[in-house]
Amino acid sequence: MAIDLADGRPWILLPGTLCSERVFRAFLDELCVPDTALQPVALQHPHVEDYDEVLTETCVQGSVVCGFSLGALVAAHLADRLPASTFLLFGLNAHADQPEKREGREQLARDVILEGANTALAPRLPILAGPEPQKARALLLDMAQETAGQITAQTELALTRPDACEVLARARAPIGLLTGTEDKITPLAMAHTAAQAAPTSRVIPLEGLGHYALVEDPVACASAVANYASQVDTRTHC
Numbered sequence: 001m002a003i004d005l006a007d008g009r010p011w012i013l014l015p016g017t018l019c020s021e022r023v024f025r026a027f028l029d030e031l032c033v034p035d036t037a038l039q040p041v042a043l044q045h046p047h048v049e050d051y052d053e054v055l056t057e058t059c060v061q062g063s064v065v066c067g068f069s070l071g072a073l074v075a076a077h078l079a080d081r082l083p084a085s086t087f088l089l090f091g092l093n094a095h096a097d098q099p100e101k102r103e104g105r106e107q108l109a110r111d112v113i114l115e116g117a118n119t120a121l122a123p124r125l126p127i128l129a130g131p132e133p134q135k136a137r138a139l140l141l142d143m144a145q146e147t148a149g150q151i152t153a154q155t156e157l158a159l160t161r162p163d164a165c166e167v168l169a170r171a172r173a174p175i176g177l178l179t180g181t182e183d184k185i186t187p188l189a190m191a192h193t194a195a196q197a198a199p200t201s202r203v204i205p206l207e208g209l210g211h212y213a214l215v216e217d218p219v220a221c222a223s224a225v226a227n228y229a230s231q232v233d234t235r236t237h238c
Contacts, residue, residue: 002230003064003085006032010063012055012084013040014071016091017154018112018121018144023068027214030222042147043070046156048077059084067092068214069186070154073161076194080170086232087175088225091186091211094164094194102159109155117144117151129182129209130216139215168198174232175201178224180209180216204228 011033013021021040028038039058045051051074059065059082067075072089079087097105111120121144128136168175175198177191188205195201204224206213214221 002232005064005226005229006034008034008037009085010039010058010060011037012059012063012065012075012082013038014065014067014075015040015043015143015147016069016071017043017158018117018147018151019068019071019140020143020146022139022143022146023212023214024066026218027221027225030219031226041071042150043074043154043157044150046153046160048074048157048161052078052081055082064088066090069093069211070158073164074157076164077162077167079164079173079175079198080167082173084173086173086229087171088178089175089194090178090214090221091183092177092179092194093186093190094168094197095190096161096163097159105155105158109151112144112148112151117141117148120144126184126210126212128212128216129180130213130220133216136212136215140212165194165197168194168201171198171200173200176204176225176228176232177201178204178206178213178221180206180211180213182208183211183213185211202228202232 013024015023055078061083062085065075065084066088068090072092076094118141179188179191191203195203209216
């Protein structure tokens, strides 16, 4: 039997760098997930292992674990332990960070602190796809301002994260790997690499969308997830 995404089961939400749980909101509204089911986990700790306790306490049998970008990476590191019915990982890079990214990440953190998150992020955002790119851009900048205080921890988390492929290989729950076909930050090839490690996973390309697919076109993301959920029997994996 396919999973009913709107049946009130908990949704554990892990947003990405300089994002809040609002990055998922329109997407979840399209799926008719009730607000009472939402359990956001802010990325305010600097190491992957710092999230073990909060996620094992929050994730009960049958939960949906939904992560975006850096949040997807945190979720992937617990994919073999949490009693989730499914994992939905948007824009996942399952590998340890590349050393050449250190300078750019640390510069972003400094700019956020010195200039403000809006000013720091605005020139770094890619061109957004979807029906309302300006609305999506405004939301991203607003979330950045909201979560600016987390940038130091998030930078350390990104820099020190270990590779998650061995954990994904041990996962038993179904894993949906959703990536925009135009994503230049975590390209679709990264989803395929993660899928090679994770036998329970499925790559779900989001046609024409980029890294911020969740805000670029939440309707398309919801449609892709609904189709995925209708084909996956999660009961045997809980």
